[in-house]
Amino acid sequence: MHQAQLEIQFIAIIVAACCALPGVFLVLRKMAMMSDAISHAILPGIVLAFFATQDLNHPLLILAAATTGLLTVALVEGIRHTRLIAEDAAIGIVFPALFSLGVILIAQFAGDVHLDTDAVLLGELAFAPFDRFVIGGTDLGPRSLWIMTGILIANMIFIGLLYKELKIATFDAGLAASLGFTPVILHYCLMGMVSITAVGAFDAVGSILVVALMVGPAASAYLITDRLSHLIGLSVLIGILSALSGYWVAHLLDVSIAGSMASMVGVAFVCTLFLAPQRGILAVLYTQRVQKLFFASKMLTIHLANHEGTADEERESSVDHLEDHLTWSPAFANRVITFSTQKGYVHNEGNRLSLTERGRELANEAIVHD
Amino acid sequence: MLEFFSDYTIRTVTLGAALLGIVSGALGTYAVLRRQSLLGDAISHAALPGIAIAFLITGTKSSAILMLGAMIAGWIATLIVLAITKNTRVSYDSSLGTILSVFFGFGLVLLTLIQKLPNANQAGLSTFLFGQAAALVQEEVITMSIFGICALIPVALFWKEFSLLAFDPEFGKSLGLPMQWIDVLLTSLLVVAIVIGLQTVGVVLMSAMLVAPAVAARQWTDRLGVMLILSAFFGALSGISGTLISSSVTKLPTGPTIVLCVSFLVTVSLLLAPNRGIFWQYLASRKNAERLKLDTVLMDVYALAAQHTPMTHPHAESVLNVMNELSAKTAKSLSRLSELGLVEEASTGHWSLTERGQQYVEQLINDRFYLEE
Numbered sequence: 001m002h003q004a005q006l007e008i009q010f011i012a013i014i015v016a017a018c019c020a021l022p023g024v025f026l027v028l029r030k031m032a033m034m035s036d037a038i039s040h041a042i043l044p045g046i047v048l049a050f051f052a053t054q055d056l057n058h059p060l061l062i063l064a065a066a067t068t069g070l071l072t073v074a075l076v077e078g079i080r081h082t083r084l085i086a087e088d089a090a091i092g093i094v095f096p097a098l099f100s101l102g103v104i105l106i107a108q109f110a111g112d113v114h115l116d117t118d119a120v121l122l123g124e125l126a127f128a129p130f131d132r133f134v135i136g137g138t139d140l141g142p143r144s145l146w147i148m149t150g151i152l153i154a155n156m157i158f159i160g161l162l163y164k165e166l167k168i169a170t171f172d173a174g175l176a177a178s179l180g181f182t183p184v185i186l187h188y189c190l191m192g193m194v195s196i197t198a199v200g201a202f203d204a205v206g207s208i209l210v211v212a213l214m215v216g217p218a219a220s221a222y223l224i225t226d227r228l229s230h231l232i233g234l235s236v237l238i239g240i241l242s243a244l245s246g247y248w249v250a251h252l253l254d255v256s257i258a259g260s261m262a263s264m265v266g267v268a269f270v271c272t273l274f275l276a277p278q279r280g281i282l283a284v285l286y287t288q289r290v291q292k293l294f295f296a297s298k299m300l301t302i303h304l305a306n307h308e309g310t311a312d313e314e315r316e317s318s319v320d321h322l323e324d325h326l327t328w329s330p331a332f333a334n335r336v337i338t339f340s341t342q343k344g345y346v347h348n349e350g351n352r353l354s355l356t357e358r359g360r361e362l363a364n365e366a367i368v369h370d
Numbered sequence: 371m372l373e374f375f376s377d378y379t380i381r382t383v384t385l386g387a388a389l390l391g392i393v394s395g396a397l398g399t400y401a402v403l404r405r406q407s408l409l410g411d412a413i414s415h416a417a418l419p420g421i422a423i424a425f426l427i428t429g430t431k432s433s434a435i436l437m438l439g440a441m442i443a444g445w446i447a448t449l450i451v452l453a454i455t456k457n458t459r460v461s462y463d464s465s466l467g468t469i470l471s472v473f474f475g476f477g478l479v480l481l482t483l484i485q486k487l488p489n490a491n492q493a494g495l496s497t498f499l500f501g502q503a504a505a506l507v508q509e510e511v512i513t514m515s516i517f518g519i520c521a522l523i524p525v526a527l528f529w530k531e532f533s534l535l536a537f538d539p540e541f542g543k544s545l546g547l548p549m550q551w552i553d554v555l556l557t558s559l560l561v562v563a564i565v566i567g568l569q570t571v572g573v574v575l576m577s578a579m580l581v582a583p584a585v586a587a588r589q590w591t592d593r594l595g596v597m598l599i600l601s602a603f604f605g606a607l608s609g610i611s612g613t614l615i616s617s618s619v620t621k622l623p624t625g626p627t628i629v630l631c632v633s634f635l636v637t638v639s640l641l642l643a644p645n646r647g648i649f650w651q652y653l654a655s656r657k658n659a660e661r662l663k664l665d666t667v668l669m670d671v672y673a674l675a676a677q678h679t680p681m682t683h684p685h686a687e688s689v690l691n692v693m694n695e696l697s698a699k700t701a702k703s704l705s706r707l708s709e710l711g712l713v714e715e716a717s718t719g720h721w722s723l724t725e726r727g728q729q730y731v732e733q734l735i736n737d738r739f740y741l742e743e
Contacts, residue, residue: 027460032467033408040574082648084640089585092407096578097633100626107623208415212471219464255482262475269468279459 004129005251007142011128012247012261014148015201016213016239021155022193023214024235027222028170033088034073034191035214037095039198039207041072043102046199051109062147062199069195070188072098125204125247125257144204151200158193159232162186167228205258213239216265220272223279242268296336298366299326301345304355305363317353380617383503383570386511387609387628390567393518394576395583395605396525397563399598400556402584403536408463409448409557411577412470413564416447418477418573422484433510437517437565444561447473452557474573501572503613503624514566521562524555525598532556533594571625579605582632589643608632664710665734666696667703671713672731675723682723684716 026032045068049061072094079090133143140146159166169176169186176183194214201210221234246261253260274281303326307316315321322333337353340346345359355363401407420443421436428435447469454465525532531552534542542549560580567576587601612628641649670693675681691700704721707713712727723731 027464030461030463032461032463033411036408036411036467036470079640082640082651084589084646084648085585086402086405086407088405089402089407089581092411092577092581093585093633093636096575096582096629099574100578100629100633103623103626104630107621107626208471208474211467212475215464215467216472219460219468222460222464223458250479253479253483254486256475256478259475259478259482262471263479266468266472266476269472273454273458281457 007129007145008125008257009244009247011125011142011145011148011204012243012257013240014145014152015204016217016243016261017236018148018152018155018197019201019210019213020217020235020239021152021159021232022190022197023216023218023239024221024228024232025166025170025190026194026214027218028228028231029190032211032215032219033091034076035194035198036208036211037076037091038069038072038191038194039202039210041095041098042066042068042195042199042202043099043207044068044105045071045102046202047102047105051105062151062196065199066192066195068098069198070192072195073188073191124206128204144200148200148204151197155193155197158189162189166190170228205261209258209262212262212265213243216262216269217242220265220269223272223276238268238272239265293336293339296326296328296332297340297343297345298362300336300340300353301355301359301363302366304346304353305360305367308355308360314352319348319351319353379504380613382508382511383506383617383624384610384613386506386514386570387503387613387624388606389511389514389518389609390570390579391583391605391607391609391628391632392602393521393563393605394567394579395587395601395603396522396598397560398580398582398584398605399587399594399601400532400536401560401580402588403594406560407581408466408577409451410560410564410580411574412451412466413444413448413561414568414573414576415470416473417441417444417565417568418474419443419480420477422477422480425484426480433569434513437513437568440565440568441561443473443477444565445558448557448561449554501568501570501575501625503570503616503628506570510569514569517562517566521559521566524559528552528555536594571628575625575629578629578632582629582636583608586632586636586639589639589646604632604635608635663696664703664707667694667700668707668712668727668731669734670694671707671721671723672728675728681728682725684720684722687719687721690721 023032023035026035042065045064045066046061049058049064053060055061075094076087076090079085079094080087085093128144129142131143133140133146165176165181165186168179169181169183173183176186197214198207198210201213205213217235217237217239218231220238221231224234225231242264243261245267246264247257249255249264250257250260272280275283277283300322303322304317307313310316316325319333319337322328322336323330326333328336337346337348340359341348343358344356345362347354347356398410401410417440420439420441422439423443424436424439425431427439451462451465451469454460454469455462458465460468531542531547534545534547535549535552535556539549539553542552564576564580567579571579583601583604584597586604587597590600591597608628608631612631613624615631616622616624616627639647641647644650667690670690671685673693674685674689675683687701687704690704694700704713704715707727708715708721712724712730713721714724716722
């Protein structure tokens with residue numbers, strides 16, 4: 001493996017972890033689309049700061065982007081407060097307007113410098129190792145690795161310090177307000193974090209794929225766990241795995257790294273959607289199937305208990321009769337009988353069913369309680 | 371203007387932009403009313419892999435085929451988003467964000483694959499990404515209008531059903547209408563409207579073309595029909611003005627200019643629309659505040675007067691000043707009240723209630739009592 005490859009993977013890991021952290025709170029607070037809005041709307045801020053510094057990696061760009069991000073949030077909130085527009089429509093108006101402003105600024109003043117809309121929207125991770133961080137002649141590695149590590153540490157400190165506050169404000173905004181910390185300030189802090197992360201990451205993965213790394217892993221993890229701490233850990237893990245596998249797929253097929261990472265986020269989401277314990281589609285189907293069989297098994301025990309010791313017991317407890325009486329297809333009847341004998345509710349001796357002690361109990365309980 | 375009629379390119383682009391404005395404005399009305407404003411954003415991003423796959427399969431850059439691919443992908447993405455929201459605990463916004471970015475990323479992968487194909491001239495594909503209104507040709511405008519008309523006809527045909535869907539789908543269901551299919555139909559039309567616009571304004575800005583005209587139109591009316599027509603008009607207006615402005619200024623890209631035009635329309639509507647507009651609301655609340663100030667002072671005068679017979683007995687301004695609950699400028703309120711003939715200055719610094727003032731306060735008390743009942 002080349003050193004450049006290794007460095008790209010390091011950057012990918014850091015970017016993925018960095019995006020997953022604020023992403024968890026965006027998903028929980030049902031504000032996932034704010035990541036889309038912010039990652040686009042910071043464009044004019046970046047452009048203006050770039051004109052001022054002529055350096056795409058200047059720290060001022062991060063500051064400007066964060067300011068523009070907060071401005072976006074303030075505009076959305078301001079418009080929402082007039083109650084003339086619903087929140088989603090407010091988002092849908094504000095960020096294209098700011099993005100347009102950014103595109104026009106670029107077209108007007110930066111026609112021939114290294115800053116175009118493609119770069120902002122799509123990013124190019126493969127170029128990241130070429131931009132080195134050099135101090136006094138010593139090469140310290142890719143500059144974006146340092147920037148993203150800095151942002152990651154900032155995000156970790158932010159969440160670490162305000163973990164409890166974020167938790168309460170996210171799950172019970174009313175309680176948070178009554179305990180005395182204003183949800184509004186937390187909201188803006190979180191949005192500031194999203195903005196800073198977005199500007200740090202846009203260089204590497206582009207603004208639209210920032211959305212993938214923020215929302216996708218958190219949405220996947222949300223299908224798996226109910227604990228906030230686990231949610232954060234899982235999101236980071238899923239993000240990193242998607243980023244790494246995405247890098248290798250891109251490497252093998254020689255395609256866009258960022259695009260392939262986002263696709264792997266999609267793969268991860270689909271996998272959890274199907275395979276997640278309890279909430280996954282397969283788990284739900286399995287539970288439904290077992291419940292259906294269990295219910296049918298209950299019906300069977302009640303049916304048998306009803307006719308136990310009566311004159312027509314012989315006829316009623318034959319397997320063939322179930323088709324008429326309970327309108328079960330032979331195949332389904334067989335499945336129910338297998339299930340019931342396995343669970344020990346019913347004996348099946350040569351086409352004739354009889355209740356076990358447990359089966360009798362089940363039937364009694366079902367009749368009394370259900 | 372002369373240039374407009376003679377210049378083929380500008381005429382074509384303006385026609386295309388106007389068309390896009392009409393279709394997206396009309397269908398955006400429903401998106402905004404149904405709180406699906408951001409769905410447009412997701413659909414436009416999700417269209418990318420469809421475009422790439424259509425190109426990979428057919429090998430042509432004919433806009434009709436690429437649009438068809440875009441529509442299919444956008445449509446699938448929408449259905450996935452709705453299915454995820456309905457069947458899992460992942461919320462609407464999260465599934466939108468995930469699907470939007472994943473589809474777009476997959477589209478990027480396909481685009482880079484296409485770039486590597488030998489003799490594949492993919493130049494036309496990236497215009498879908500960022501929009502290139504200036505490159506519109508007549509054939510594309512014709513395709514756009516065919517798709518556009520196809521999208522608008524059902525709106526007229528299913529007017530009642532769509533209105534029900536927007537305002538009270540439960541009621542529609544209780545009438546026995548297949549609301550789910552009507553929903554799918556309307557969403558499909560939305561997809562068509564979005565795909566029409568991709569080539570002109572691009573992926574990112576398309577959502578504005580859907581949302582902004584409708585939001586602007588919403589401020590001026592409470593009627594669905596009027597809103598829809600107004601929204602289409604605003605869309606067309608911003609399409610035309612954006613194209614003309616960008617063609618008369620150098621290095622001004624068309625798509626973003628159109629979006630800034632429509633954003634300007636939104637700002638004007640939010641500020642100035644009658645009744646709802648922020649400006650009128652401000653005026654109304656100032657008027658209310660003014661009236662509240664006057665009423666408070668007048669009530670104080672009445673309260674003092676009620677303890678004397680006759681009620682026209684004058685009272686010192688200093689007392690009224692102390693009584694004023696709002697502790698606003700009592701003197702100013704008193705002189706304004708005397709202009710209105712509700713109080714009069716009996717001697718310097720002493721005010722008495724007039725006959726009219728007494729009637730006014732008693733009416734006010736009655737009204738309040740009535741309200742509290």
